[in-house]
Amino acid sequence: MVGALLLCLLVCLPLTFILYESSKPSTEAWQQLSQVDPGGILEELDLKEEIPEHSRLYLKTKNTLLLLCSVVALSAMAGIALAWVVSRWHFPLRKSMSVCLVLPLTIPSYILAASYKLLTIDTKNSLAVWVRTNWGQDVMSTFDELWNFTLATFVLTAAFFPYVYLAARTAFSNLSTSYLESSQSLGLSSSQTFLKVALPLARPAIIGGLMLVSLETLNEFGAMKILGIDTLTTEIFYAWTNLEDKNAAIRLAGCIMLILLVLLIAEQWLSGGKRFHASRNTSSSPTLKKIPKFKSALVTLSCLTILFLAFILPVGQLINLAVDGLEKDSISRFLPLVANSLWLAANSSVLILFASVFLAYACRKIPHWSMVTLSKVSTLGYAIPGAILGICTIAVIGFIKNNTSGGNLLDYLYYGSSYGLVLAYLVRFLAVGLPPIDAGLKQINRNLDEASQCLGHGFLSTFFRLHLPLLKLSLSAGAIMLFIDILKELPLTLILNPSNHETLATKTYSLFAVEERYTTGAIPALILILAGIMGLCAVRYISRNK
Template identity: 35%
Template sequence: MLRPTQRAKRRAPASLSGLAWLVAAICLLPMVAVAIAALSGGTDTIVHLADTVLGRYAANTVLLVVLVSFGTFAIGVGAAWLVTMTRFPMVKILEVALVLPLAFPAYVLAYAYTHMLDHPGIVQTTLRSLMGWGPRDYWFPEIRSLGGAAVMLILVLYPYVYLLARASFLQQSGSTFMAARALGSRPWVALWRVSLPLARPAIAAGVLLAVMETIADFGTVAYFGVQTFATGIYTSWFSLGDRAGAAQLALCLLSFALLLAVLERVQRGRAKYHDPTRTQKHHPPITLKGWAAAGAALLCGIPVFFGAIIPVIALFSLGIGSEQDLLSPRYLGFIRNSLLLASIAAGLTLGAAIILGFYQRTQPGRAASTSVYAARLGYAVPGGVIAVGLLVPFAAFDNVLDAWMRATFDISTGLLITGSIWLLVFAYMVRFLAAALGAYEGGQALVHANMDAASRSLGKGPFATLRRVHLPILTPSLLTALLIVFVDVMKELPATLILRPFNYDTLAVQAYRLASDERLDGAAVPSLVIVAVGLLPVILICRQVGRE
């Protein structure tokens, strides 16, 4: 007798596999196009880059990755262990509040802290007033530096590590930890020798997510004047008009991102642990008192204070005196453009995730797994690389089509694709499809294979089964995926800067433009709107954390 998945495999329509491979091909197109454009650009450009800026780009990118890795690991793992393994005042509030910085784009924090910590900012002004110092009488850390960019990224990316580490700690049995304590190990020693090794796969996955976001960041490093591969791509493409140089820099960054993706895949496949005592109850939390309790509350409260509370206060104080009118026709246009792009991209990305996920379910095998893996690679590719990879082939297509129409019909088609929002929407889909797939597959686990068999026994085909059985059950997961992609698109900056049509600006672009002109008070207004929208999925995550 055939299993349900085997019967589904025989009846799955060819159109489903065709759509799934079309989505996978679109996701692979930017990477292939970047490689071809870089390799066909000759060696003169890359030799010149190697002699001038390539070493600086590589060194800054690697140093930024190292700093963010250590910072997110220390804060994320430390906070996760404290809120799961110990009890101290306000622990229930802090375990939820620690997720809040996830709603902030790093470049928004950069604007807020520059306003406070720059030479004319409130911090240095207050110091000079209290101490009677002159402008050259003291030293103060420079916020606009590689270290400052690393701090901004750490504050908004540590929740990735925190959430995954916390989930892993909650799933661990208490027997091994209590055995280490019974043998005389102190709590922190038991954490290092027992809890951390068991949670290593989850922690590594969280750190690698933070690293991928770091190499993809453009707004923070560009505003702080830190030269990385992400800023180099934009500078080469627009400021210098060097398409070959931009493609070759994009290929370097793509290689680094794919290397990280492979490392994540390898460590996830090899780092597996079996705990035969997992069914036993969790160990009782350690109750902290006195200075230990105060220290734990302080350590967990610091990232929330500096990653969420202070930036909101700073942005509000800037926005009140900015004279920016959110209800003006210009700002309503920015909001409309942002919402339109985010809505279309979220809907298209969710549709692509459903196609790939259902194809993998109805036709399990190497072909389906390969298409899904190819679609997931986009999350490891920075937005600037995707933008260059899409712009090169579609700009060539537009030029060829326009030349043929002129020669044949004496009609100019202009920039049919590259001059529209659709290329930008496709870039968003490639970048964020992995997030939608993750949410969809998480919900799909609730749909038992026997439901598919029952639907087919009633004469329903695969698409009818998807529409009448799967989708109603998957509604919460689908809404979560839709919301995650929607908010990610609202915050996305590098691909939007490169691919947006002429005079088609979003809130993120407006915030970046105003901040680049040193008009931080004006940049605070669109930044606050982006943060407000970003709080929606964070609230959902906080509710889930509260239930756990």
């Protein structure tokens, strides 16, 4: 109970600090961000025509909300449609598409953004010149903003739609065929059956997938910086690095947390407290619907097109760049980055798995509502974007240093080593490690615990000799998922990583966004993608043999 409470406090500390800092008087930097004419200076100088129509905060919030709505809507359409045809229709390459449509998850969004920026730069420049020639500079500026926003929407949709696809595919695959047959026997067409039966039953899973898309979109920094889109997350970095104002950065973090709160309320409202039961029985296993040849070819072509745009084309572009890059740089130059990334991901994964096993086992031994609540609250760290968690962590460290005598230890943990970053990963990614462990423990019959006790085994002996071997596959799946997520994490790593301890993610971002050395940056980018592909293959192997 005490350990679960400590984990809960670690998660709640950043949120509490946001409320604490927001209650302080606003700073000059915050006024610059939130007001169109801070202090009325332009009005006093009789420069009213220079006063902007909207504040920076309004414009960044507007961009964030527009991008969020666009990405969520497109991810929903693509993910649900692909999940339905893959799980319920028979067409050529269906099994291959079922697996390959998950591959876009292996490409970090900032790498995908850099790849598509290069792929489209010539087309964009040609169109911009044509627009300026025919309609002038102002229209060209509007065209540039619209192009960047459209490309950002496409990139994030291509990167995140597999979250919805995976959730919906699982729900549709577990849907009893008897429901669909009963609806059709009542006179409903195939499209009506999908809209009125299958979609409502899969709604909880789809909403869960869309929440992940929303969280990742709000957390996005690297892709937005590369494509030149200003959002609340990029504005947090601007307030922290350019304005050097902690209060303004944390107030911006509060704005994002307010959006997250609205999303969580919307999720609960959409669920409406209803129960969704879509049981399957052995006499009515899912059967694939045969469709006409033309329609079958069209579905296959659509799946291949999406896979090509979201994975094959950008990876092909990176391979082409990497071949040129290897002529100038040796791959051995990046081996220290690989070692740093592997060390960080391995240590973080072990710590998170240890905490996950501790929480899940505590809930098994103490099935009280308070223990379950503490476990749920401890996983809320995933809802906190990495930029917010990083800045709040530094702010909390500064507060503790100013009010206690433990400053030297904190300086070493968070500035002289990577252990502070490992603790931050624990807060953010505990929600990734806990579910497979919890699910694995729930599959172990409690009668085995009682039998072990009757044989004279104590608490620790039962855990190490019974539960731990049975959790081997769950631990492996959780470790792989954590490893991939930590390797790809960028905003949190950028803020808390020591200057002498670069990772593959931070170096790739630096080469793409700061130095614009795309041929060199393609090499660590491909290493990250390869690690993600290997991780997905390992998870699939484990799930097939479980």
